Amino acid sequence: MANADYETHEHDVVVIGAGGAGLRAAIEAAAQGVSVGLICKSLLGKAHTVMAEGGIAAALGNVWPEDTWQVHFRDTMRGGKMLNNWRMAQLHAQEAPERVLELERWGALFDRTKDGRILQRDFGGHRYARLAHVGDRTGLEMIRTLQYHGIHQGIDVYMECTIARLLKDGERVSGAVGYWRPHGKVVLFKAKAVVLATGGIGKAWKITSNSWEYTGDGHALALWAGADLIDMEFVQFHPTGMVWPPSVRGILVTEGVRGDGGMLKNNKGERFMFNYIPEFFKGETADNEDEADRWYDDKKSNRRTPDLLPRDEVARAINAEMKAGRGSPHGGVYLDIASRRPADYIRRRLPSMYHQFKELAGVDITKEPMEVGPTCHYVMGGVRVDADSTAATVPGLFAAGEVAGGMHGSNRLGGNSLSDLLVFGRRAGLHAALYAKDFGGPLTVDAGQVEAVAREVLEPFSRAGGENPYAIQADLQETMQSLVGLIRSERELTEALRKIETLKARAKRVRAEGARTYNPGWHTALDLRSLLAVAECCAMAALERKESRGGHTRDDHPYTDDQWGRVNVVLRLRDGALQLSREPLPEMPAELRALFQERK
């Protein structure tokens, strides 16, 4: 083999990504007795999962015994406007409670009920208080628990290592090539099975809650390896990001603020959400302030406050208020918890929000309202997978967590991501390990492919006089923000695709300055490849879907259309060209369909 030139590691299962999904996958694969490598771009424990705030959704029934997996399933499907892969939503609702309890057995300490069980909080779109949480730092608890459990399971961890391409042996995936961020050397991983757990794509937008890591690498790796992506038009704009000062614009304000009593108000002091209750949710939403206020204490005889409608609804409402000139001074709306809850309650329930506003904006949320506005937050679309096994459409490739598509349909409910990571992370680790065990024949990687990736990775250094990577990234973010944002139209999307073409051409000339040791300019130059690929997928899919649904709103097609409710938009790369098709959703069995007829 000609690969002696590069540092080489071989594993039965290689997991790319060490957030909740990747860690859970690695733990499960190791438990199956196979050798596991876990790779991540940042240090261990710094993945996006660490930032999750509000909680993890699971029908434990600790606060409301009426809560069951069926109710959770129904909420999830309705939140996703019925476009979800029903089987994923079912497995998720059924298995989430056990996954949460398992975390507890591994040392996680969730906030407690009076009788010593896991406390659950209200969140948008969830019928009952369902989110297990630790104040507003649930993700931190989750990732630390998995991390400290994981380091004792014999998993080899490769941190600050970025995967640039997957390798194929014929049809199937045979490994991955990447580079070490600290010293910049190329590294090769041979693997019988690869699990993608790379998270999302939010760095393609300007106002975002996502970090530098969210450049859609896993989406692009899968696409380049021949796998299908689905639902790429559905991007969640979280209704409440910080808007001021400018440098923190986009940083998340957890939905837990509203779950715990926070109200949205415009500059006239009106609780405007009462004007934006869609037909679809009328039956279960309070239409007046008195009922909404009573609901916090008595959920049986009152309907829920419209402040807790699903995120797509709230984000659109805030946007409309701002457009109508009823926004706050810095271009947002108000989120007020101070006038409902006492200061010590707020500090106890939402300590990091208190801290974040105090330190970064000079606002005391126990006394004043916050200013908030929509921020790019989560991508519903992703790698098309088999619900039970998480297998992608390319043999040997699996995907779980935010990088996988289908589970959340057109809109994700808050708290359903953390549970998704655990449920499908575990399934991915299990099925990747089983696949690896069944794997027959030798594990071969093609030296030519490895060489090509190594060349591609080092190319930016050879382009003296090329473009600054940060400038291209900023222009892409500007393009996506203004043309592929919360509200879209054919004209704007066409314009976006044209601009992305130009940006792709510019990215081919991008340069890296300096040396290979820890060089963020070089890393950014390489990240542009995936960032541009996912941006293009998103714009293409958004142009194709001529209706409005969940995280995809078309100005020129403002209504939800049943025809479109039966298909996914699928993207795949064939002979170097992106192909797009509409493919039917898997059909929901009758007994599950019945759940949607029973109750209003």
Added chain:
Amino acid sequence: MPTFTLRVFRGDPTRGEFKDYRVEAEEGMVVLDVIHRLQATQATDLAVRWNCKAGKCGSCSAEIDGQPRLMCMTRMDLFAEGEPITVAPIRAFPLIRDLVTDVGFNFEKAKTIPPLRLKPPEPDGTYRMMQEDIDRIQEFHKCIECFLCQDVCHVIRDHEENKPAFAGPRFFIKLASLEMHPLDTRDRTAFGRTTAGVGLCNITKCCTEVCPEGIHITDNAIIPLKERVADSLDPIVWLLRKFRSQKTQPV
């Protein structure tokens, strides 16, 4: 827009120096924003770690004007416009480049801590814990692993030779959180005394002072740990403690 002089360490283990950069800062900006602006405009290869930009991930630790701090939680309006602001990498760990250090020491120490050993469940198969019994440990679980406490601790800051025998304040709170965990049954006192080197700490409280999460590292974790370690050498106290802790287990 106010313009600041940022004096940033540039270099690798073989050579390095502080370089001055002039950067504009808008209202509300933090040091990390200004570093990013530098990266985008004047020094594309400036090495820095960050993720969340909201004090949640513990990636962006540095020494700003000599103080160990998170760059993303240090506002520019703390500084006067005329004075240069120095930004240096944390010193207790080997330099990789510019503001990035090799914090591998911490990941190695993490692996040595004996993990949770779970007690059997209640008869109904569940585990119950009372909020008041976990308040203290939840404080420890707030740790974002910024390693600023490790950076200031004088036991290792300028004493490479102590590193093998000293886990450092971050791992003392980890140890304490496991020791106090209502579901745990393992005794880590011998480990605390020998491998972790709790005895080397002389309670200067420097770690507590720099912790961005405000964890009372010394008072709430290290001192109780030291007491346990001392008690464990006294068989009667040890027995009493075991007896007491069994009785406080929820029924």
